[in-house]
Structures are given as structure tokens and as C-alpha cells.
Amino acid sequence: MAHPLRAVLVGCGGISKTWLNAIRDIPDVTLVGFVDLVEDMARQRAQEYDWAEAAVSTALDTILDQTRPDVVFNCTVPEAHLDVTTQALAAGCHVLGEKPLADSMENARRLVAAAEVAGKIFAVIQNRRYDPRIRRLCSFLESCAIGRITTVDSDFQIGAHFGGFRDHMEHVLLLDMAIHTFDAARLIAGTDPLTATCLEWNPPGSWYDRDAAAVAVFQMTGDTVYTYRGSWCAEGLNTTWESAWRITGTQGSVTWDGADAFRAQVVRKTGSFFSEVEDVEVPDSDPGDKVGQHAGVIREFVRSIQNGTTPETICSDNIKSLSMVFAAIRSAESGQRIAIDAL
Numbered sequence: 439m440a441h442p443l444r445a446v447l448v449g450c451g452g453i454s455k456t457w458l459n460a461i462r463d464i465p466d467v468t469l470v471g472f473v474d475l476v477e478d479m480a481r482q483r484a485q486e487y488d489w490a491e492a493a494v495s496t497a498l499d500t501i502l503d504q505t506r507p508d509v510v511f512n513c514t515v516p517e518a519h520l521d522v523t524t525q526a527l528a529a530g531c532h533v534l535g536e537k538p539l540a541d542s543m544e545n546a547r548r549l550v551a552a553a554e555v556a557g558k559i560f561a562v563i564q565n566r567r568y569d570p571r572i573r574r575l576c577s578f579l580e581s582c583a584i585g586r587i588t589t590v591d592s593d594f595q596i597g598a599h600f601g602g603f604r605d606h607m608e609h610v611l612l613l614d615m616a617i618h619t620f621d622a623a624r625l626i627a628g629t630d631p632l633t634a635t636c637l638e639w640n641p642p643g644s645w646y647d648r649d650a651a652a653v654a655v656f657q658m659t660g661d662t663v664y665t666y667r668g669s670w671c672a673e674g675l676n677t678t679w680e681s682a683w684r685i686t687g688t689q690g691s692v693t694w695d696g697a698d699a700f701r702a703q704v705v706r707k708t709g710s711f712f713s714e715v716e717d718v719e720v721p722d723s724d725p726g727d728k729v730g731q732h733a734g735v736i737r738e739f740v741r742s743i744q745n746g747t748t749p750e751t752i753c754s755d756n757i758k759s760l761s762m763v764f765a766a767i768r769s770a771e772s773g774q775r776i777a778i779d780a781l
Contacts, residue, residue: 446471449513450483460733471501502529516541527556561749562756568734577723585689590664594681595672621759629658634765635775644671
């Protein structure tokens with residue numbers, strides 16, 4: 439049996455509790471250090487989760503020297519991802535970081551390169567992939583029941599009264615939330631982005647200072663098109679946080695409400711003005727270990743370190759989802775279609 443991985447958690451704010459709730463149920467990980475700009479916050483998290491013996495500091499380099507961990511969990515704000523992750527990789531640690539991978543495409547590329555040079559795993563906590571319902575949808579699509587996928591449409595409509603910093607963020611929806619839906623679209627379609635065209639605006643009645651709604655169209659590989667409609671100031675008839683989806687194929691279509699409702703129809707006979715279609719079931723599937731949200735990502739990350747395999751959310755793949763965010767932002771700012779490889 440492998441020895442538990444020694445881990446340090448950096449960034450002990452609110453999101454760290456979600457991570458720690460998952461980590462404490464994973465026997466292959468033991469927390470040996472906590473780092474936060476506010477030392478009392480780091481100490482509080484260590485005590486709250488029964489790792490009171492762990493080292494505590496405001497400086498990552500101090501903790502790295504003191505504890506010699508195998509892993510760094512990076513729960514810091516996006517602006518700190520570059521410094522924390524590069525420091526951890528240089529110290530010989532594997533890294534699992536909070537989304538997004540980085541605060542810019544330039545920094546994202548630097549991190550991917552740093553992980554390759556270090557020969558260490560750097561992955562991102564893209565937790566929405568580890569939902570059994572999206573895996574059920576993917577399994578149905580992989581069966582080719584609706585033929586070849588041609589179009590993927592998502593609808594994210596949430597009236598989120600956060601208060602605080604989000605009310606004043608630029609590109610608040612695209613920067614802070616759309617990465618989840620964009621990454622899910624890549625998983626569902628099994629394709630990668632080529633171009634992005636996006637319109638951003640702030641609807642009348644919005645409680646945000648800046649644009650809180652967007653519509654984007656992505657040309658994807660495989661002659662697939664993905665469309666995104668999103669708003670964080672939509673009052674009434676809200677979608678789930680997982681979005682509502684429609685996938686159109688050459689032989690049918692399937693919808694998923696982001697919760698438990700699936701509906702699919704496939705073509706049974708052509709030759710008339712409308713093809714004859716019939717309802718088909720979207721069967722339950724065995725997602726294996728691709729479940730558990732944060733816990734699922736962390737378990738796969740740990741196993742990958744132990745077994746020498748590659749986690750699904752490895753940085754070299756996740757950067758493709760991040761590119762959709764920054765391509766959409768650049769398109770919204772410029773009013774032009776943006777090629778992903780031009781970022």
C-alpha cells in the first residue's frame with residue numbers, strides 16, 4: 439500500500455473548505471502545512487479539520503522547506519496562481535489548482551511549460567466533469583444514438599445576488615463562471631475550440647456594475663458548433679448551475695436540464711417533409727470513478743501521482759477550456775471573431 443501523500447494547502451479562504459471536506463475522506467493524503475496571507479486563517483483551517491499538528495505560515499517557501507511535501511493544493515485567487523504553482527513545481531511538488539488555470543493565456547502557457555520542465559503533474563479542479571449526470575449524457579452520446587454531433591447549445595441563466603467583489607468585476611460572467619460551462623461543452627462534444635464570437639452586455643435592471651450577460655458562438659473541431667447563452671442577472675426561471683443543454687446530431691437530438699431530466703428523440707424514417715422520430719431512453723451508465731465533484735478530481739489526481747497516469751484535468755488539456763474564456767472576452771471587446779491559436 440502506498441504511503442499517504444504529504445500535502446500543503448495554500449489559500450485558506452472560503453473555497454478551501456470545499457477542498458478540505460473532500461480531502462479529509464481520502465486516506466492517501468495527509469495535510470502537513472497550511473499557508474495563507476492571514477496566518478490566523480491558516481491556523482483556523484488546520485484546527486477545524488483536525489490537522490492541528492500541521493505547520494502554519496504566511497510564506498509558501500517557508501512551509502516547503504519545513505515540510506518537504508509531495509503535493510501542493512493551490513486554492514489562491516487567480517492572480518496568485520502563477521507564483522504559487524511555479525514555486526511549488528520548482529520545489530518538486532505536484533500541483534492541483536483551483537480554476538481557472540491562470541489569470542491570462544500567457545501565464546497559463548508559462549505554467550504548462552513549467553510543469554513539463556519539472557516533470558510533475560499540474561491539474562485543475564474542474565469539478566463539474568465529475569457529476570454522474572453529465573457522464574450519463576456523455577455515455578449516451580458516445581453510443582452514437584443520435585449520430586454524429588453537429589451542434590451543442592447551452593443555456594446558463596442564474597439571478598445571483600453575490601454582493602462583494604463580483605458586483606464590480608469586469609467580465610464577471612465570462613471570467614468567474616463560464617469556464618465551467620465551456621469545459622463541460624468540450625467534454626460533451628468531445629471537441630476543441632477553433633474560433634470564438636461573443637457579445638457581452640449588462641441588461642437593464644442588472645445589479646452588477648459591468649457586463650453580466652453574454653452570448654458566444656464557438657467553431658469547434660469536427661465541424662461542430664457550440665453556442666453559449668449566459669446571464670448572472672436573470673430573475674425567474676433559473677437554470678441549474680450545470681446549465682441546460684441541447685445536443686443535435688445527424689440522427690436525432692437530446693436535451694438535459696442540468697439536473698435529472700433527459701429527453702432524446704432519434705430518426706426512424708426519412709423521406710417526408712418532417713422525418714419520423716421516436717423517443718428513446720437516455721439510460722443510466724456506470725461513470726466509474728468519474729464522480730464526486732471535488733472529491734472525484736482529487737482522487738484521480740492522487741491516483742495519477744501514485745500510478746504514473748494522466749488526470750483528465752491535466753493543465754495541458756485544461757488550457758483549451760481556458761482559451762475559450764479569453765477568446766470570448768477578446769471577441770466581446772473587439773467586436774471580431776477570434777481565432778484560438780491567435781491568443
